[in-house]
Structure formats: structure tokens, C-alpha cells
Amino acid sequence: QxxxxxxxxxxxxxxxxxxxxxxxSGRTQSRYYMAWFRQAPGKxxxxxxxxxxxxxxxxxxxxxxxxxFLSRDNANNxxxxxxxxxxxxxxxxxxxxxxNRDNPMRPSDYDDWGRGTQVTVSS
Numbered sequence: 001q002x003x004x005x006x007x008x009x010x011x012x013x014x015x016x017x018x019x020x021x022x023x024x025s026g027r028t029q030s031r032y033y034m035a036w037f038r039q040a041p042g043k044x045x046x047x048x049x050x051x052x053x054x055x056x057x058x059x060x061x062x063x064x065x066x067x068x069f070l071s072r073d074n075a076n077n078x079x080x081x082x083x084x085x086x087x088x089x090x091x092x093x094x095x096x097x098x099x100n101r102d103n104p105m106r107p108s109d110y111d112d113w114g115r116g117t118q119v120t121v122s123s
Contacts, residue, residue: 001026001027002098004114005096005114005115006095006115007023008020008117009117010118012086013122014086014088014122017082017083017084019081020083020096021080023076023077032053033050033052033053033100034096034098035047035050035051035097036048036079036095037110039093040093047105048064048081051070051079064090070082087121090121091120091121092118093116094118095113096114097113
């Protein structure tokens with residue numbers, strides 16, 4: 001069974017940077033798609049970024065592309081989300097997710113989730 005633990009959230013000002021970590025354990029990480037989703041109050045959970053298995057290609061939503069990027073710490077099985085030039089609209093609970101399905105895109109395609117970490121960006 002996969003375990004995911006997020007860390008690194010907090011309160012920052014617009015324009016600041018923040019890094020989120022997702023610690024993965026329980027299975028071989030390279031066999032899984034890994035993704036970050038976020039959910040703001042009153043809104044649906046939305047895709048932020050993902051890294052594919054095997055090729056480790058990265059993909060980003062249009063709203064964060066160019067500001068956020070993913071990196072992997074393979075030695076420690078950690079997926080990192082580097083968030084730059086943060087905006088108030090980035091405020092949400094950020095969730096790490098894993099899937100061993102083929103090309104998972106929607107939240108329902110991911111079977112394993114962390115508890116989430118709050119990111120708040122003040123204007």
C-alpha cells in the first residue's frame with residue numbers, strides 16, 4: 001500500500017516562493033504517476049502538475065505553467081513542487097496523489113492520496 005505525506009505549506013505573500021514535499025513509501029515510486037492537486041474552499045479539486053512513470057515527464061496546468069515546477073529526490077522518494085511568484089488565487093489545500101493506472105488525469109484516476117497541506121497567499 002502506498003503512503004503519501006505532504007509537508008511545506010504555509011502563509012506567504014503574493015510574489016513569494018514556497019516548496020511542497022511529498023514523501024512516498026510502500027511501493028516502488030518509479031512505477032507510479034505522481035501528481036499534485038489543489039482544492040480551494042467551495043471549489044472542486046483541480047490538477048496542478050504531474051510526473052509520469054518510466055519517462056518521468058512533467059506536465060502542468062495552464063494556471064501554474066511557468067511558475068511551478070516539479071523535481072524528484074529519488075534517494076529519499078520525495079516529489080517536490082516548487083512554487084514561484086505565488087498569487088492569492090493559488091491559495092488552496094494541496095494534495096499529493098499517486099496512481100499506477102495508465103495516463104491518469106482526473107482526481108478519480110488516482111487511488112492514493114496524502115492528507116494535504118494548506119497554502120495561503122496573501123495579497
